Amino acid sequence: MTETPVFCLGGALLLCLTACAPALNWREVKPADAQGLVTMFPCKVDTAVRRLVMPGLEGEAVDLHVLSCQAGGMTWALSHLDAGTPQRLTQVLPALDQALWRNLAPSPNQQAQRQDLGPTRIKGADSHAASRHWLLQGHRPVSTTRVEPVQVTTWTFARGLTAFQASVWKNNTDGALLVDDPAAEAFVQGFNFPR
Structure with a gap:
C-alpha cells in the first residue's frame, strides 16, 4: 500500500461498502503498548495478555497482547508483542507465522495448507x-475431542521493536474465505501508524 490520496480514497470507499453489512459495526481501536497503531474492528473487542515462551524466539518469555471479536460469521484478531531487540524482532515475525501454522495443523503429522500472498x-x-x-x-x-475446518487470512508486520499479527478466521462450513474478501480487506486497510 502506498500513502497516496488514491489509496486513502480507495480504502475509505471499501470500508464504507463493507460497513453497510448489518453484522459488521466498524469502530476505531487504539491498542495499548502498540507503537501508536490505530485499527478498525467490526465488533467490540475483548483483550487479554498472556505471558509465554515462543518457539523460535530466543531469550525470555514475552507478553503477548491479544484483541479479538466475532462478527459476520468470522473471528477478527490482532496479537502484538515487544521483541525487545532488533535480533529478536527478526526471529519473532516468522515465529508468529509458524505458531499459527502449528495451531491449525489437523494432526501432529500434518501441516495446514498455506498460500503466500506476498509482503x-x-x-x-x-x-x-x-x-x-x-x-x-x-x-x-x-x-x-473435536476439531473443525477453518480458513484464516493473516498479516505479520512490525513497527519499532513491536511485532504484530492480524488475522481473520472463518469456518469452512460458512463458505470460502476469498483472497480478496472485501471485509477482510477493509479490516487490514484500517490499520495504520499515524506519523
Missing part, C-alpha cells in the same frame, strides 16, 4: 522481509 503493507509500518500475508486452511479445536 504485508500497513500504512506507517516498518519494512521487513519477514512481514507476510498468508491464506491458510486447517483445523482448530472446538473441544478436547
